[in-house]
Amino acid sequence: MTGTTGRDGTAPAITLKTGIVAAGVRIKAVTTNLLPGTSPAVPFESPVAGLKVAFRNLQPFVPDTSYVVTTGSHNNTPAEPYACGDPLPAKDQRCDNHRDQNLSGSAVLLRNASIFAAFYYQQFGHKLRLNDMSLPGGGVFEIAGNWNAGEHWYHRVGVDVDVSRHVLDANGNVLVGALHLAWLTKWIKINLQGKRIREGPIHYRLSADEIDEVIRQELQ
Amino acid sequence: MKPSLLLATMALTVSLSGQETVQLPPLTITGTTIDAKVTYDSARGVYRYGYTIVAPASNKANLGGFSIDVSGTVERPQLDPDLQNNVPRPETRGTQLQPNTTIPVGIIMPDPNGWYSMLSIGGRWGFFPNDVQWEIVPGNTATGFILESKFPPALRDVLIGPDESAWDTIEEQYEHSNAIFQPETSDQFEIHLKVPAPAEPSDASLYPGGGQQPAEVNKFLRYASPTEHRVKLPAGTTSFTVIVYYGHTIKPASFTATLNGAGIGAQFQAIPGTAQVVKIPLASGTTKLQLTVEGTKSSGQTARDSDTLTFIVP
Numbered sequence: 001m002t003g004t005t006g007r008d009g010t011a012p013a014i015t016l017k018t019g020i021v022a023a024g025v026r027i028k029a030v031t032t033n034l035l036p037g038t039s040p041a042v043p044f045e046s047p048v049a050g051l052k053v054a055f056r057n058l059q060p061f062v063p064d065t066s067y068v069v070t071t072g073s074h075n076n077t078p079a080e081p082y083a084c085g086d087p088l089p090a091k092d093q094r095c096d097n098h099r100d101q102n103l104s105g106s107a108v109l110l111r112n113a114s115i116f117a118a119f120y121y122q123q124f125g126h127k128l129r130l131n132d133m134s135l136p137g138g139g140v141f142e143i144a145g146n147w148n149a150g151e152h153w154y155h156r157v158g159v160d161v162d163v164s165r166h167v168l169d170a171n172g173n174v175l176v177g178a179l180h181l182a183w184l185t186k187w188i189k190i191n192l193q194g195k196r197i198r199e200g201p202i203h204y205r206l207s208a209d210e211i212d213e214v215i216r217q218e219l220q
Numbered sequence: 221m222k223p224s225l226l227l228a229t230m231a232l233t234v235s236l237s238g239q240e241t242v243q244l245p246p247l248t249i250t251g252t253t254i255d256a257k258v259t260y261d262s263a264r265g266v267y268r269y270g271y272t273i274v275a276p277a278s279n280k281a282n283l284g285g286f287s288i289d290v291s292g293t294v295e296r297p298q299l300d301p302d303l304q305n306n307v308p309r310p311e312t313r314g315t316q317l318q319p320n321t322t323i324p325v326g327i328i329m330p331d332p333n334g335w336y337s338m339l340s341i342g343g344r345w346g347f348f349p350n351d352v353q354w355e356i357v358p359g360n361t362a363t364g365f366i367l368e369s370k371f372p373p374a375l376r377d378v379l380i381g382p383d384e385s386a387w388d389t390i391e392e393q394y395e396h397s398n399a400i401f402q403p404e405t406s407d408q409f410e411i412h413l414k415v416p417a418p419a420e421p422s423d424a425s426l427y428p429g430g431g432q433q434p435a436e437v438n439k440f441l442r443y444a445s446p447t448e449h450r451v452k453l454p455a456g457t458t459s460f461t462v463i464v465y466y467g468h469t470i471k472p473a474s475f476t477a478t479l480n481g482a483g484i485g486a487q488f489q490a491i492p493g494t495a496q497v498v499k500i501p502l503a504s505g506t507t508k509l510q511l512t513v514e515g516t517k518s519s520g521q522t523a524r525d526s527d528t529l530t531f532i533v534p
């Protein structure tokens with residue numbers, strides 16, 4: 001993106017929507033001639049200044065492994081890491097930028113994710129495997145490596161989390177398809193006022209109503 | 221509902237971008253009702269709120285969960301040994317979710333193995349079936365959901381949501397696709413109703429019924445419902461929940477109640493300093509409920525409070 005300042009010093013307006021974008025933005029001032037009318041021209045280029053466009057206060061999720069573990073795309077270690085922007089990698093070989101950074105969230109999400117996992121463990125004696133949350137700065141959660149976000153469209157604000165259908169027993173064995181899905185959905189809705197979002201994976205949103213409204217408006 | 225039937229009822233479209241849009245079937249539960257029977261145990265000073273839930277045959281989904289607002293404004297210990305429970309209370313394990321301002325309650329479930337119940341992060345009493353066998357299916361009634369509390373009743377919000385298992389079955393078949401599901405949440409199928417539940421009514425929130433002066437006499441009988449002396453109701457209304465608060469200095473033997481002139485005093489139990497829920501029948505037209513009671517003023521003199529509540533059904 002570029003913008004040109006006005007003769008009276010007015011600055012160009014450039015709008016970045018953090019719901020869509022969360023990234024580092026580099027800003028540089030450039031002019032072809034610092035002294036108009038003089039010859040030869042005196043071009044100028046300022047140093048680059050950094051601007052981070054992101055959701056504030058997202059924190060990494062640190063699981064208490066006595067009752068919950070994490071899983072997801074960060075565990076799909078490809079033989080050769082791919083860089084974002086490369087052609088679409090093969091299945092299960094994810095964008096390197098995202099593979100290890102999928103578990104950040106708002107304080108509300110992190111607290112509530114620990115709470116429902118703890119109550120689930122108490123009820124069934126099984127550890128939930130929590131999957132993707134958000135990137136450290138939020139924004140499009142782009143796991144396919146082609147920046148064509150589809151299935152993880154909602155993981156942008158730090159209030160969403162996926163849960164695996166497979167849980168761990170007390171010995172750490174994976175119990176395939178053993179998640180008590182209906183129970184967990186009801187527990188989260190009733191006790192945390194969260195909701196299940198129908199996105200394909202088992203996806204919950206744990207947020208304040210006002211955040212839901214922001215998301216709704218942005219998607220319109 | 222069987223998965224095969226569900227699949228037959230859902231619509232499937234494919235967008236220009238190649239993404240499938242799966243229309244999930246409605247989870248309508250709009251005809252659901254919840255009724256409360258409230259009794260008062262004078263010996264313990266405890267109100268007992270018993271709830272009955274009716275799922276009409278027209279519901280499109282089983283009932284998935286319930287929550288009733290029991291939030292308050294003053295911090296209190298959340299466990300009261302005078303109140304009975306038959307479910308494990310997380311508070312005893314140090315895992316309390318509700319704010320300390322939540323009204324203390326005891327929780328009794330009809331089958332503590334079949335139902336999960338606790339107080340939620342928002343100060344609401346929530347309960348839901350642990351498994352499908354306890355779910356309230358269309359056409360069925362469930363009862364025996366009980367709260368105990370030392371707090372009197374007022375009409376409070378109850379949220380009822382549908383069970384989403386029918387959607388789970390469909391969605392599971394698209395787990396590895398990039399299908400888009402509509403609707404994305406079951407929010408639109410949740411219903412909110414009003415039901416008597418423990419409350420922390422303020423002096424200002426109770427309706428004195430109008431009429432008598434001075435004000436202290438007018439407070440011998442007050443109401444959490446209705447909050448005006450003339451109530452217009454929708455056509456077809458067949459009953460109204462009256463919540464009456466008896467003053468601390470009333471004389472119970474002097475209490476009278478009539479409904480369109482017929483005595484119904486036996487339905488009331490005028491205990492000084494307590495509240496009572498009475499459901500009165502209504503028919504089309506005007507129904508008048510008249511309540512009177514004598515009480516002692518601060519001067520020591522006796523005075524009478526008489527209220528007439530009018531209900532109009534087209």
